[in-house]
Amino acid sequence: MKSAITIALFFNILLHSFSANAVDTDSTRHKLKAAAIVSLNSNGIASIPAFSLDKPALIATISLAKNRFSYEPVLGYSLEMKPWFIDNWLNYKIVNRTKFELRAGVNFSSFFTPVKISDTALLKAERYFAYTITGVYKITSATLLTLAYWSDNGQEQGTIRGHFFNFIAEKNDFRLGNHGLLALALQLFYIDYDGNSDGLFFTPRIAASVRDFPLSVFFQATQAIQSNISPFPEFKWNLGLAYSF
Numbered sequence: 001m002k003s004a005i006t007i008a009l010f011f012n013i014l015l016h017s018f019s020a021n022a023v024d025t026d027s028t029r030h031k032l033k034a035a036a037i038v039s040l041n042s043n044g045i046a047s048i049p050a051f052s053l054d055k056p057a058l059i060a061t062i063s064l065a066k067n068r069f070s071y072e073p074v075l076g077y078s079l080e081m082k083p084w085f086i087d088n089w090l091n092y093k094i095v096n097r098t099k100f101e102l103r104a105g106v107n108f109s110s111f112f113t114p115v116k117i118s119d120t121a122l123l124k125a126e127r128y129f130a131y132t133i134t135g136v137y138k139i140t141s142a143t144l145l146t147l148a149y150w151s152d153n154g155q156e157q158g159t160i161r162g163h164f165f166n167f168i169a170e171k172n173d174f175r176l177g178n179h180g181l182l183a184l185a186l187q188l189f190y191i192d193y194d195g196n197s198d199g200l201f202f203t204p205r206i207a208a209s210v211r212d213f214p215l216s217v218f219f220q221a222t223q224a225i226q227s228n229i230s231p232f233p234e235f236k237w238n239l240g241l242a243y244s245f
Helices: 002-020
Strands: 033-041 057-066 069-078 084-098 100-117 119-141 141-152 161-176 180-193 197-210 215-227 236-244
Touching: none
Parallel strands: none
Antiparallel strands: 033 057, 033 236, 057 069, 069 084, 084 100, 100 119, 119 141, 141 161, 161 180, 180 197, 197 215, 215 236
């Protein structure tokens, strides 16, 4: 029932935004924009960096956007090509200005965990439904501040539910010589999930690339600042190689 109410409210926002921003369709028609990033990770870290696969992983992020709508699936697999998670983000820009964006979105996802039944190894799929509101302030085209809230809701018995609060400061145009580029992101997030699954975490990320070349290398780390998770979450790091389309 809560999920149905959430979906109804979301689409109500969309309809209101359409009516509030209705203009000549010829002036607002844009082509479909498509992009993708595929990364090889030494120690796969999930979309919520408190969770990880704890072994090498492949993660593909795809973005399809037209006008105010976007569809952004994220696929995570182990190197044995066993599924880890599948996200399906549907987003709508309620506010779309030069300096500020406000997006609302929903996510239908699946999370896969290994289980054993009668000495047979299986993958158990658990479904999650999430909704989010995200604000992005653009200091410059390459310097962004992002504040987001997710409500995460497991659909099967035994799955967890909770809240995710996320703040990211990023700058993507540090120059390394004549051709090198450096991107730096600092992420502070708080999770509040069922049971003893609360905590405040800090995640820096640094990426290096060559101008006009699609390959980049990155380093990401996650450190708990405060948490009631037992045992206390250990420091995690991830080194990766990403290819952008």
